[in-house]
Amino acid sequence: MGRSAAFFDLDKTVIAKSSALAFGRPFYRDGLISRRDVVKSAYAQLMFRLGGGGDEQAMARTRDYLATLTKGWRVEQVQQIVAETLNELINPYVYAEAAALIGEHQAAGRDVVLVSASGDEMVRPIGALLGITDIIATRMSISDGRYSGDVEFYAAGPNKVIGVEELAASRGYHLAECYAYSDSASDLPLLSAVGYPSAVNPDRALRRVAVENGWPILEFRNPIPVGKRLRDRPAVPVAAALGVGVGAAIGFVLYARHRRARALA
Numbered sequence: 001m002g003r004s005a006a007f008f009d010l011d012k013t014v015i016a017k018s019s020a021l022a023f024g025r026p027f028y029r030d031g032l033i034s035r036r037d038v039v040k041s042a043y044a045q046l047m048f049r050l051g052g053g054g055d056e057q058a059m060a061r062t063r064d065y066l067a068t069l070t071k072g073w074r075v076e077q078v079q080q081i082v083a084e085t086l087n088e089l090i091n092p093y094v095y096a097e098a099a100a101l102i103g104e105h106q107a108a109g110r111d112v113v114l115v116s117a118s119g120d121e122m123v124r125p126i127g128a129l130l131g132i133t134d135i136i137a138t139r140m141s142i143s144d145g146r147y148s149g150d151v152e153f154y155a156a157g158p159n160k161v162i163g164v165e166e167l168a169a170s171r172g173y174h175l176a177e178c179y180a181y182s183d184s185a186s187d188l189p190l191l192s193a194v195g196y197p198s199a200v201n202p203d204r205a206l207r208r209v210a211v212e213n214g215w216p217i218l219e220f221r222n223p224i225p226v227g228k229r230l231r232d233r234p235a236v237p238v239a240a241a242l243g244v245g246v247g248a249a250i251g252f253v254l255y256a257r258h259r260r261a262r263a264l265a
Contacts, residue, residue, distance in 0.1 A: 013220075063156075075147065095222060113134040130226070
């Protein structure tokens with residue numbers, strides 16, 4: 001058997017908010033975006049999520065808007081803003097249940113990969129906060145230290161599967177033995193690409209598909225700062241964390257049996 005991995009969507013799956021919108025305030029404060037851009041960005045993301053994110057035209061519009069918005073930004077400035085505000089804007093919103101599940105996969109010897117439509121400059125530091133080094137995220141083209149206005153790779157919808165398949169080929173993962181977690185129907189291509197998909201805090205469309213396919217449905221409700229979990233473990237809802245771990249394990253076993261039975265039928 002080849003190596004295995006667990007692929008985690010980021011927003012509303014690992015953290016209880018949008019990673020891209022979380023940095024809107026410091027981007028506005030430092031003059032990278034206007035107040036109008038903040039509103040437009042929020043609206044664009046809302047429309048993307050409500051539309052399931054899988055429509056090619058919607059993906060193209062969102063990608064092109066992102067490219068136009070960031071054109072001319074200094075990469076170093078973006079990285080500095082993220083580094084300075086990560087602890088305030090992201091750390092308190094990491095789901096304790098997600099962190100526990102990530103730890104379980106790592107303890108089982110699986111690689112853990114964050115897969116997000118947000119920019120690499122945002123996602124990579126969040127991964128580091130969680131002890132994750134493998135990232136699949138949107139990459140912008142860079143020229144002379146600034147974003148050129150072109151998107152090199154837009155990690156959304158079906159494109160996430162492209163990134164996952166490329167990583168699987170280079171690492172020797174068997175996707176049938178891999179896991180994936182997401183909250184959104186826009187990630188149905190990703191969830192369908194692995195042997196063990198799970199819906200986390202699913203939107204209505206994803207919940208329906210998960211029920212139809214017998215996928216585990218996980219509810220994460222306890223965002224707690226990483227530092228607090230390490231300093232004061234009883235502060236983490238222990239029953240909830242254990243419940244997710246045991247529930248996930250049971251879900252994995254039942255789902256594996258279901259797949260084997262279906263294969264033998």
